[in-house]
Structures are given as C-alpha cells and as structure tokens.
Amino acid sequence: MWKNRNVWILLIGEFIAGIGLWTGIIGNLEFMQMHVPSDFMKSLILFTGLLAGVIVGPLAGRVIDSSNKKKVLIYSGFGRMISVLFMFLAIHYESIWWMVCFMIAIQLSAAFYFPTIQALVPIVVAEKDLLQMNGAHMNVTTISRIIGTALAGAMLVVISLYSLYLASFIAYGLLLLSTFWLKVDEENTESDKNKKNKKAASFKEVVPILKGTPIAMTALILTVIPMLFLGGFNLMVIEISELQNDSTIKGLIYTAEGISFMLGAFLVKRVTEKFNPVTLMFIFTTLVAFTQLSLYFADSKLLSLISFGVFGFALGFFFPIASTIFQTKIPKEFHGRFFSFRNMLDRVMFQVVLLATGLFLDTIGFHYMVLVFGTLSLGLIAYFSIKHSKSVVSEPRLKEQQL
Numbered sequence: 001m002w003k004n005r006n007v008w009i010l011l012i013g014e015f016i017a018g019i020g021l022w023t024g025i026i027g028n029l030e031f032m033q034m035h036v037p038s039d040f041m042k043s044l045i046l047f048t049g050l051l052a053g054v055i056v057g058p059l060a061g062r063v064i065d066s067s068n069k070k071k072v073l074i075y076s077g078f079g080r081m082i083s084v085l086f087m088f089l090a091i092h093y094e095s096i097w098w099m100v101c102f103m104i105a106i107q108l109s110a111a112f113y114f115p116t117i118q119a120l121v122p123i124v125v126a127e128k129d130l131l132q133m134n135g136a137h138m139n140v141t142t143i144s145r146i147i148g149t150a151l152a153g154a155m156l157v158v159i160s161l162y163s164l165y166l167a168s169f170i171a172y173g174l175l176l177l178s179t180f181w182l183k184v185d186e187e188n189t190e191s192d193k194n195k196k197n198k199k200a201a202s203f204k205e206v207v208p209i210l211k212g213t214p215i216a217m218t219a220l221i222l223t224v225i226p227m228l229f230l231g232g233f234n235l236m237v238i239e240i241s242e243l244q245n246d247s248t249i250k251g252l253i254y255t256a257e258g259i260s261f262m263l264g265a266f267l268v269k270r271v272t273e274k275f276n277p278v279t280l281m282f283i284f285t286t287l288v289a290f291t292q293l294s295l296y297f298a299d300s301k302l303l304s305l306i307s308f309g310v311f312g313f314a315l316g317f318f319f320p321i322a323s324t325i326f327q328t329k330i331p332k333e334f335h336g337r338f339f340s341f342r343n344m345l346d347r348v349m350f351q352v353v354l355l356a357t358g359l360f361l362d363t364i365g366f367h368y369m370v371l372v373f374g375t376l377s378l379g380l381i382a383y384f385s386i387k388h389s390k391s392v393v394s395e396p397r398l399k400e401q402q403l
Contacts, residue, residue, distance in 0.1 A: 021148065046234065052107045057347075060115060064115055077179055156248075222381070238250070244304075256306075261316040268321065
C-alpha cells in the first residue's frame with residue numbers, strides 16, 4: 001500500500017487540507033471574538049455554514065457518484081480557495097456578512113470534497129489494506145488538526161489575521177496542486193438494477209433495524225453525549241479564552257484534545273481485547289460527562305487543559321467502539337443507509353447543540369451551561385445503562401422460553 005503514489009497524495013492532501021481548515025477555524029474564532037459580542041449570534045454564524053453543507057449533501061452525493069471524482073476534487077478545491085477571498089473582504093471591511101459568505105462557501109466545498117475522498121479510498125487501495133488506510137487517514141486528520149490549531153494560535157501572537165488567512169489560502173493552493181497528480185482509473189461496474197435499488201433505498205428502512213438491535217440504538221443515542229460537548233466546542237473555546245483573557249489558550253486546548261484523542265485511539269484495540277466493549281462505551285461516556293462538569297473550573301488554565309485532554313482521550317475510545325458496534329450489529333446490506341442516516345443525525349444534532357450553546361452562554365452563562373450539559377449527560381447514561389442491563393438479563397430468559 002505504501003508504494004502506491006495515490007495513497008501518499010491523498011494523505012498529504014488531507015494533511016494540507018487539515019492545516020488550512022484549522023488555521024481558518026482559529027481565525028474565524030478570533031474574528032468573531034473581535035466583532036460579534038453575542039455568543040448566540042456567533043452560534044448562528046457557525047450554524048449558517050453547517051446548514052448549507054447539510055442542504056447540499058444529497059446533491060453532492062449524486063454528483064460524486066455520477067462524475068469523475070478527480071474532477072470533483074479539483075472543482076471543490078477551486079471553490080475552497082474562492083471562499084478564502086470572501087474572508088479577505090470580511091477583514092478589509094470588518095464585515096460579518098462577508099464572513100457568513102465565507103462560512104457558506106467553505107462548507108459547500110467541504111460537502112463535495114470529503115465524501116469524494118472517502119469514495120476514492122476503496123478505489124486506490126486494495127480491500128485488504130482498507131483498515132490500515134482508514135487508520136492512517138484518521139491519524140493524519142488528527143495530526144493536521146493539532147498542528148493547524150497550535151500553529152494558528154502561535155501565529156496570531158506575532159502576525160495579523162489577514163496573514164493567517166493568507167497562509168490558509170496558500171495551503172489550499174498546494175492541496176489543489178497535489179490533486180492534479182492523482183492517477184485514478186474509475187470503472188463503472190454498477191448495473192442499472194443496482195442504481196434503481198439505490199434510488200429506491202429509504203432511510204425509513206433503517207428504523208425497524210435499529211428497533212430490533214437495542215445495542216446499536218443505545219450506542220447511537222449515547223453519541224448525543226459527546227455531541228453535547230463537540231457541538232459547542234468552538235464557542236466554549238472562545239468563552240474560556242475570554243474567561244482567562246488569553247488568546248493562546250485556544251490553540252493549546254485543541255492541541256491537548258487532539259494528542260489525547262490519538263493516544264486513546266492507539267490504545268483502544270488493546271483495551272477492548274481485555275474488557276467488554278459495551279461496558280467500555282458506558283465508562284467513557286461517563287468520563288465525557290464528568291469532563292463537562294469539570295469545566296465549571298475553566299477559569300484555571302491547567303484544569304481546562306486537563307478537562308479537554310481527558311475528553312479527547314475518552315473520545316479516542318468511544319468512537320471506535322461505537323463504530324465497531326454499528327458495523328457488527330447492523331446487517332451489512334443496511335450499512336450504506338444506516339451510516340448516511342447517522343451522518344445526517346450527527347449534523348442536525350451538532351446544529352441544535354451549537355444554537356443551544358450560544359443561547360445558554362448569553363442567558364445562564366458558561367459555568368451553569370456546563371453543569372446543565374453534564375447533568376443531562378449523566379441522566380442519559382444512567383437511563384440507558386439500566387435499560388441495557390434489563391435487556392441483557394431478559395435475553396437468556398427469552399431464549400429459554402423459545403427452547
């Protein structure tokens with residue numbers, strides 16, 4: 001696999017894209033911190049971009065499946081570079097509206113780019129190497145996030161916001177250049193019958209499968225708990241930066257969370273060999289809930305970094321375990337529809353939490369908000385752990401009755 005030039009182009013491209021994306025995100029937070037006093041308005045601005053990505057999602061899927069994927073990457077790369085031009089205008093005119101245009105444009109480009117990358121991986125990599133490639137892809141994404149946020153936080157101390165976006169623009173240009181080097185032979189092996197089946201496939205068919213698979217339903221609902229943290233992550237980072245009156249803490253938080261996530265993802269395979277994965281899922285969601293509560297003490301730089309570090313470590317375990325449950329408990333013939341359903345659910349949940357975070361920050365404040373989210377998380381964990389325990393106890397009895 002490592003002798004395949006396309007693999008290196010995709011991974012290097014993902015690394016460059018991540019650097020540009022996360023330096024841009026830090027720049028967005030800094031710009032909003034200077035020009036948007038309301039936390040709820042900040043969440044609305046972030047929500048606008050995410051909503052644009054959700055709306056265009058079905059169209060992006062059809063275009064990716066019916067077009068040359070390399071061309072889709074090239075066009076989305078051009079779109080990403082154009083989006084940064086909107087941010088240059090926002091900085092020059094100190095205009096929030098130009099920033100909104102930037103958020104929409106960058107999310108529209110991402111809606112085409114990232115699914116295309118995921119669709120290309122099985123084409124450029126042999127089936128036996130898919131797991132290794134996906135693991136490498138996740139690590140590259142995390143490393144780029146760590147370096148991008150740390151670099152952006154350091155750069156903002158010594159250079160202007162304009163220069164930060166210029167660096168992001170150059171990174172996106174290099175990414176576009178690397179895309180031209182891809183050599184992919186796409187073969188259309190899909191029959192008309194399969195295409196008709198894809199068109200007929202409905203998300204409604206996923207619901208009975210979930211109802212018949214309580215563990216998968218529990219894992220899906222428990223995903224809400226990290227989303228209560230992730231949905232308002234950027235807004236919380238801004239708030240912590242203001243509480244501590246320190247702009248560099250933003251980069252440090254992303255770095256601590258990212259490194260801890262990688263450590264958790266590295267250890268998860270070894271730990272799951274010794275312990276029950278479902279039990280671990282409950283343990284680490286409980287850990288996430290306690291990190292939410294611990295942010296009540298976010299005025300302290302050390303404690304806030306520890307909280308985000310523990311959160312990242314817990315996520316490094318939770319997401320692989322949840323994904324494994326979905327892959328093993330949901331029938332393979334429903335995987336496409338289920339994971340599409342999950343992606344839409346995650347995006348909608350992310351937006352709801354984003355708006356709720358902004359509203360709570362404006363009304364009850366940061367400290368009470370993290371207490372509300374933490375308490376809600378613990379309540380959900382308690383309810384579904386009891387429900388799961390009952391289902392485990394009832395399964396042997398049900399089998400005995402059937403015998």
